[in-house]
Amino acid sequence: MKNTSRLPNLRNLGVALRILIIANLALILGAFILTDGINAFMDQLTGTSAFAQPILLISLFLLYSAYHPLSKMPYRRAILSILILIALSATAVHAFFSQFWIFTELPSLTRMVLYAWMISAPTLYYFNLLPRSDRSQTAGATGTHTPTLSVQQFKRSTVIDSRPTQTSRNRTGRYGGFVPRIDGRKSRISAYYAGNLALPPISGT
Numbered sequence: 001m002k003n004t005s006r007l008p009n010l011r012n013l014g015v016a017l018r019i020l021i022i023a024n025l026a027l028i029l030g031a032f033i034l035t036d037g038i039n040a041f042m043d044q045l046t047g048t049s050a051f052a053q054p055i056l057l058i059s060l061f062l063l064y065s066a067y068h069p070l071s072k073m074p075y076r077r078a079i080l081s082i083l084i085l086i087a088l089s090a091t092a093v094h095a096f097f098s099q100f101w102i103f104t105e106l107p108s109l110t111r112m113v114l115y116a117w118m119i120s121a122p123t124l125y126y127f128n129l130l131p132r133s134d135r136s137q138t139a140g141a142t143g144t145h146t147p148t149l150s151v152q153q154f155k156r157s158t159v160i161d162s163r164p165t166q167t168s169r170n171r172t173g174r175y176g177g178f179v180p181r182i183d184g185r186k187s188r189i190s191a192y193y194a195g196n197l198a199l200p201p202i203s204g205t
């Protein structure tokens with residue numbers, strides 16, 4: 001079934017894999033910018049991933065479940081609904097960690113939601129650009145083959161125009177002779193040759 005919505009197919013495994021790759025690359029980039037050494041980088045990446053990975057997995061599950069109604073919405077309303085689902089995922093993870101006191105230093109809920117939206121916005125923009133690039137490539141391929149079709153049509157019209165000349169040449173014969181018509185009547189050319197090439201009568205001695 002062809003996807004007619006501007007949203008990506010959130011039930012496609014390839015789309016889910018791209019989302020995971022983009023989100024993890026954003027986590028690595030953020031940890032790299034905020035730290036100086038390799039040890040601090042690994043600590044920052046581990047601490048951030050402990051919150052980000054559950055939010056990412058829950059968001060993918062919610063988007064997979066809600067893809068059918070999201071695909072029927074207008075694009076802006078669907079984007080707003082996706083951001084709300086991501087915020088609900090972050091709220092659920094924050095509530096779970098706060099309830100069981102797993103981490104001594106827990107980030108605020110606002111910070112987690114904003115961080116999740118900062119990763120989601122470029123990802124959604126990337127998937128919005130994909131159909132445009134596909135359409136431009138299709139238009140370029142169509143424009144490339146257009147001159148070939150025009151040349152073929154020109155050759156075809158040339159062959160059709162040359163058929164009457166060939167037919168008239170066959171009727172007059174290869175070396176100026178004549179060919180009888182199908183209906184048994186002689187053409188003007190055949191009558192002319194018959195009159196000029198008539199042999200004189202032979203008189204008896």
